[in-house]
Amino acid sequence: MGREFIGPSMLRQMRGRAGRQGKAPIGETYLCCRENDLEQVVELMNAELPPVASCLNTENRRIQRALLEVISIRLATSHESILDYFSKSLLNHTQNAKFVNDCITSSLEEIESMGFVTRDSLSMFTATQLGKAIVASAIDPDDGVFVHNELSRALQAFVMDGEMHVLYTFTPVQEFGVMVNWQVFRNEMEGLDESGLRVLRLLGIKPTTILKLAQGATLRETTPEEKQIARVHRRFYLALQLRDLCNEVPIHIVARKYDVPRGMVQNLSQTCQGFAAGMIKFCEQMSWGVMAAALDHFSDRLVAGARADLLALAKIPFIKSRTARVFWENGFRTVGTIANADPAELLPVLMQAQPNKIRLKGKDNEKYEEKLLVKAKVISDAASKIWSESSFHLSDLTALPDTYTLKGLQMQSELEEE
Template sequence: MRGRAGRKGKDEVGETYLCCTSKDWEDVVGLLEAELPAIASGLAPGRAGIKRALLEAIATKLVSGRDAINDYIRSSLLFHNDEAQDTLFDMVQSTLQELLDSKLVKLSNDETFEPTQLGLAIVASAFSPDDGLFIYGELKRALQAFVMDGEMHIFYMFSPLQASSEIDWMAFRDEVHGLDDSGLRTIRLVGVDPGLVNSIAMGHASIKDPALLRVYNRVYTAFQLRDLSNEIPVSSIAKKYNIARGAVQTLAQNCHGFAAGMAKFCQRMGWDMLAVVLEHMRDRLQAGARADLLEMAQVTYVKSRTARLLWENGFKTLRSLAEAAPSELVPVLMMVSWP
C-alpha cells in the first residue's frame, strides 16, 4: 500500500493506492466500503484494561488515594458511556481489591495505595497484571531449580505467552525425542510430560486445561527460538515445524521485546544473576547466532549467515574486519548470495 494522508491545513483528502490480486478483490472492496465500528473503551467490563490502567496509574504515582482514582476514572471514555456508569465505580473497587489480593499494590496507613516491588516490576516490564503474575510464578520456580547445563530453560523463559502458531504434535514429539538429558529435565520441570506429547501425536489424548496448553505452546515456541539462535535458516524452521515463514519472522521480532521485558523484570525484582543470563541470551536472539558471533553481528547489515561466513574465513573480530582490504572481503561476501 502506498499513499499519503494529506497535509493539515493544506488538503481536504488523502490518496492511497492498494495493489491486490484478483482473488482478494472482493475482500478488499468489502473492507473499504465497510462501516467503521464504534469506538469502545479498553476498560470495559470483561477486558483486562481496567486492572492494568489502575496498576500503572498507582505505580507511576499518577494517583494514590481513592478520590484521585475516582477522578482518574471520570477522565476515561468508559465513564462517558451511559450504560457503564451505574456499575463503573463498583468495578473499580473490585479491581482494586484484586490488585491488593494479588499483592501488586498495598494500602498504607493513610489509606492510600502504593505499588509493591512486584507491581513495579510488572509495570516496568510492560506486562499486563495477569501475564506478570504468570511470569513471576515461572521465574520463582526457575530460581529454585534452573537448568544451567543447557540452553532450553532460557529459551523457554523467552517464549512469548501468547501462542503464535498451532502445535504440530508430530514435530513436537520429534523434538522431544531429540532432547538431551538437560533438555528433558527442563521440559519436565516446566510441566511437559513427554509421554503425553507422544499420546497426543498418536491421536490418543488431548489437553483441555488452557493453562497447561500454554506451557506446551511455550515449549514448542522455545524449540523454534533455539533453532533461530543456532543459525538455522527461517525457511528450514518454517518447514520443520509446519508453520508459515512469516510466523517465524514475527516470532523473532516479538521475542526481542518480550526478552527485554523479562530482563527488566528480573532487575526490578533484584534477581541480578538471572537478569545477566537473560541479557546474554537476548543478545543471541537478536543476532540470531551462537555466542561466538555476537561481536561480528554488531556490524550493521551483517546477519548471522554473513557473520558465520566471515568467521569461517578468518575474520573473527571487529578489528580484523576493520583492517581487512576490500579485495579480501569481496570473495567472502559473494558467498552470501549462494546457498
C-alpha cells in the same frame, strides 16, 4: 496476518506507507490474494474504518494494567484520585459513569487479591514488589502471575548446562494462537539432549503425555490447572522455534518444520527481544540479580539471531545472522579483520551473502555492485569505529587499580587474537 485476514484499519495503515515522502506525489499499493479469497478481499478494500474505541473497554485486564501503572508511579493512590484520573480517559467519554466505576472497583479488588497492590488503613493503594516488577517488565497482570510462578520455579532449579531453559524463559507468554503439531513436538522432544530433557521435567511436561498427544489424544483445558499446563506446553513449542532461530535457521524453514504460518514465526523473532528485556527487568525488580545476570548474558544471541561465535560480528551494521556466517566462513571472524580490510575485499563476501533469487546482468549488475560497495564501506567504517572504541576502552583499563588487571589481560588477549 498468519492464518487470518487483516482488518480495514491495518490495511489503511499499510497503504499509507506507499510511496516515498518528498520523492513522488503519490504511492501505489498492490494487494495480492488467491482467487478463492477475492470476494472477501474486495469487501475488505471497500470496508469502512471502525470507530475509535478505548482499548480499556476490550478486556478487563487492560484496566488492571492501567491501574497498576498509575498506582506504581504514585500518580493516583486513593480511590477518589483514581476515579479522577480515569474521568479523563476515552473510556469515560464512551461509557456511562456507573460502568466505568464498577470496572475500576472490581479491577482494584482483583489486583489487590493477586498481591499486586496493598491498601493501608487510610485506603491508600501502594504497589508491591511484584506489582512494580510487572509494570517494569511491561506485561499484563494475568501474564505476570504466570511469569512469577515460572521464574520462582526456575530459581529453585535452573538448567545452566544448556540453552533450552533460557530460551523458554525468553519465549513470550502472550497467546499467539499457536496450534501445536504434537507429532513435531514428539520428534523434537526425542532429539533433546539430557539438559533439554531436564528442562522438560522441571516444567512439568511429561514425555508420556506428549506421546499420547502425538497419537491423537487431546490436551484437556477445563480446570485452571489444566489451562496452565497447556500454556506451558504451547510456550515450550514456541521455545523450540526460538532455539532454531537463534541457531541461524531461516524463518521459512522454521515455519515449515513446525507447521505454523511464516508470519507467526516472524512475529516471534521480533517480539522475543522486547520480552527478554522485560524478563530481565522483572528479575532485577524482584531482586533476583543472579537470574537477571544469567538471562542478560544470553540476550545478545536473540538480537543477533545467531550462535555465540558470531556475536562480535553481529554488532556491525548490516551484518546479521546469515551475513555474519558468510563473513565467518570467508575468514573474517573478528571485528578487527573487517576493520582492517579494504571495502573491495568485502564486496565478494556481500555478493555471496545475497539471496539466490537475485540475478542481474550488464548495467543492472554494475549498479548493484556499486550499491554493495557503498554498503561494504559502511560496514568497514562501522567496524573501524567499534575496533577503535574497544582499543580505547582497553587503554583506559591500564590506568585502573590492580584489581582490574585480570579483566584487562583477558581483553588484551582477545584483541591480540583478532
